Amino acid sequence: MTRSDFSERDIHMALDGELPGEERMAYDAWLEANPEMKAKSARYIADRAAMRAALAGVMDEPVPARLRQVVLGEAPAKASAWRSRWWLSAAAAVMLAVGGLGGYVAGIDSVARGGDGDDQLAEQAIAAHVTYAAEKRHAVEVPASDRDHLQTWLSNRVGLKLVAPDLAAEGFDLVGGRLLPAGDQGKAAMLLYEDAKGERISLYVTAESSETSKGTYTAETGGPEAVYWLDKGYACAVVGSLPPERLSDVAKSAYGQLLAGISS
Amino acid sequence: MDDKKAAILSEIPRLRRYARSLLRERDSADDLVQDCLERALVRLDNWQTGESPRRWLFTIMHHLFIDQMRKVNRRGEAAMLPLDTGEAQAAPADQVETIASREIMDALQAISPDRRAALVMVAIEGFSYAEAANILGVPAGTLMSRIARGREELRGLLDDTSRRRSIRIVEK
Incomplete structure (x- = not known):
């Protein structure tokens, strides 16, 4: 039996990878049949992409020495x-x-x-x-x-x-x-x-x-x-x-x- | 260097990203990471073997963040939190941001700390609902409603921003 009663809650679950795989096809069909929900989903996906893009650079920044020093137990200069x-x-x-x-x-x-x-x-x-x-x-x-x-x-x-x-x-x-x-x-x-x-x-x-x-x-x-x-x-x-x-x-x-x- | 420390070191970039999403300003975010690392090292023995270092560290950092947010609020200094994203802050000088980045980061800072943390934890850091609920110490249902409301709020704020922007363009 396939599910057909999806709601806004499922948009979030689908987006966050929490929707069971076997429900995915039925969910996609539901989305196609509900343009308003489809637009909402698309918007959330776009907002997430913007958030990820805004924060992506942080991962590539060199780790500040003071943070490494804390872990390695090297006391940083006293002032810092x-x-x-x-x-x-x-x-x-x-x-x-x-x-x-x-x-x-x-x-x-x-x-x-x-x-x-x-x-x-x-x-x-x-x-x-x-x-x-x-x-x-x-x-x-x-x-x-x-x-x-x-x-x-x-x-x-x-x-x-x-x-x-x-x-x-x-x-x-x-x-x-x-x-x-x-x-x-x-x-x-x-x-x-x-x-x-x-x-x-x-x-x-x-x-x-x-x-x-x-x-x-x-x-x-x-x-x-x-x-x-x-x-x-x-x-x-x-x-x-x-x-x-x-x-x-x-x-x-x-x-x-x-x-x-x-x-x- | 022992394995535990090596594992902690390799989590620093992610901790920094999470902190940046919570606090935005680079130095403040790194201070939060440093507090987290200091506390982690003091409590190294509490770290169960087999427990993911990521989950353990994120839990420590989240507690520090939420505790301090509460303290700041109690002291009546909530004014430091950007209330109006329009005039919230000068962009950090050390960061070249596109307008889109700035707008979304401003909007993220304007939603409640609880919702911000829940949303970022899942949407950026890639934790499952179960993991995120565990780190934040809330039931899965609460986590889900924070995520849903957080996304809703974020969307509303971004819409407001773009509306203001288009009004400015029209006025010119």
Whole structure:
């Protein structure tokens, strides 16, 4: 038995290769008998061809180096590693690359600056790191062995869905975490990690941010570096005394996982 | 280089094409691809052996796209989305486009993100309804209605554009 009751829905299915082969002849006959439907089908085919033509060139473009580098694990030049994110740029976000200028900028009257949330965040994260990473026995309040409780507790206190990133691929294991004050009224979570050689890094996360920014920061007097990012609603910093490239890798991995956790 | 990374590398041109159809502007599209690749590498272990790298990567990218579209909308910054295709944007400088290309890309940007993604996934990227529904995380029926409405909307927008163009010609 052949089908004869086709509809507009079948035009789409035929176009998208979803119409069963045995129905094709009956469909074509139906199309011939319905000029209006035939015109519609022809129009959709033409629109699709135009769309394909408009996008065809993309496949032939050379792949940008930055995309290859992500996959191959080669860290791109630092400036481009912290590129403006597509959606932030879309939101016309202000990007600040503080870097070595941090100390200098901090000396300028704060009224003259657009916002100092990023400096404040980096300074607090570094202060916490300097204070607690040096502690052998009392570095954390909740140890990594109690990971689930740690995550729930800090999430509740900080007000963000916090998932302690897995940094094993970067050579770091979670030591544990603690709750800290942040800003004027807020709270921050600090997660401490350690590698096989005993080198420690910390993640500082707070939900107090109302700014959007990212960059790196080191105190004028030297010491550990902070790689930070602020999005509307939360802020994070990764602090440590690692070679910049390694710190950047760790930060990227931590950032990806934190973001995935927060938005999940 | 391991097999997984090689497989991911070979998908980049397609990811870029899909991103371009979603966002149009080249740098923004490549930023989306980069976010997708970064997330993919963090989650390399979640990639089941035997699962198509294409489907896996498209799923990751689609989630990033839709999440951010929602966030942007929540923040009340939907104004960045071209509302009127007529004056939506200056054509990207790095791209030589024919009028036909520009018109269809403008129109594509003007339809809803959900419909745009569904239509492109099937009509350009060649996924089956079942695959596309899986990637987008919607039932097949929803996918089909998005495709049908997307095509309808696209046609209407293109008709409007050509009508405006002919009015301009008449006015001269």
